[in-house]
Amino acid sequence: MERWSGRVALVTGASAGIGASVARRLVAEGMRVVGAARSVERVQALADELKGQPGTLIPIKCDITKDDQVMSMFARIKRELGGVDVCVNNAGLAVFKDLLEGSPEEWRRMLDLNVVALCLCTREAVASMRERGVDDGHVIHLNSIAGHYVTEYPGTQFYCGTKHMVTTLTEALRLELRRANSKIRISSISPGVVETEFVVNAGMSQDAAQQLYQERPRMQADDVTDSLIHVLAAPPHVQIHDVLIWPL
Numbered sequence: 001m002e003r004w005s006g007r008v009a010l011v012t013g014a015s016a017g018i019g020a021s022v023a024r025r026l027v028a029e030g031m032r033v034v035g036a037a038r039s040v041e042r043v044q045a046l047a048d049e050l051k052g053q054p055g056t057l058i059p060i061k062c063d064i065t066k067d068d069q070v071m072s073m074f075a076r077i078k079r080e081l082g083g084v085d086v087c088v089n090n091a092g093l094a095v096f097k098d099l100l101e102g103s104p105e106e107w108r109r110m111l112d113l114n115v116v117a118l119c120l121c122t123r124e125a126v127a128s129m130r131e132r133g134v135d136d137g138h139v140i141h142l143n144s145i146a147g148h149y150v151t152e153y154p155g156t157q158f159y160c161g162t163k164h165m166v167t168t169l170t171e172a173l174r175l176e177l178r179r180a181n182s183k184i185r186i187s188s189i190s191p192g193v194v195e196t197e198f199v200v201n202a203g204m205s206q207d208a209a210q211q212l213y214q215e216r217p218r219m220q221a222d223d224v225t226d227s228l229i230h231v232l233a234a235p236p237h238v239q240i241h242d243v244l245i246w247p248l
Contacts, residue, residue: 005030013091015042017196021221030054036062064117074124087125089118090142094202096155114162143190191245193218217247
């Protein structure tokens with residue numbers, strides 16, 4: 001990870017769960033980390049906690065489903081930090097509703113965050129790298145096991161559809177970069193069940209979430225971060241394309 005020290009990483013959804021874990025670890029590795037989230041006060045609290053670490057955490061309030069806010073965020077990063085070298089597309093959303101019960105508004109919320117915002121942040125991050133001649137940058141999508149098969153959990157099928165799109169978009173970007181003779185890398189990390197706030201935010205009660213985590217194997221956010229560091233630390237000529245992580 002030495003070559004990333006002092007360089008700039010953008011982590012979306014940095015206020016909690018995997019995003020907060022990734023931000024914490026990248027700061028420990030000496031990176032300047034932009035933590036983007038709507039709940040920016042939580043990112044600020046983490047930044048305060050991490051003072052004195054080799055790197056720094058810069059909180060930015062941003063709803064990445066709002067195009068203008070994303071463009072303003074990248075403009076600020078360019079102005080204050082130079083640009084983005086690593087983009088971690090972590091922010092994601094599920095609404096637990098069966099396909100025959102869901103609403104167009106709920107479907108659009110998932111598409112806007114899980115797919116469209118991811119694509120926009122990726123586009124702007126790669127543009128930032130190219131503008132500065134950075135050819136060893138890295139884009140990492142926090143995908144899901146649900147992006148590789150349709151889960152049996154009731155109400156998760158539309159979410160699975162959005163994550164299947166992320167799997168497709170990862171390969172599509174790899175092909176685009178390859179055609180352009182670019183060495184910018186694209187990776188996808190697909191974890192199974194991780195014990196975070198995600199399922200409660202998706203509509204599951206606290207009691208049901210606790211029961212889920214007690215009854216089924218699960219991972220912690222730091223377990224996923226360990227795999228992300230493995231992907232990021234690979235030599236520049238090595239691309240780890242997709243990592244599937246199952247809890248035991």
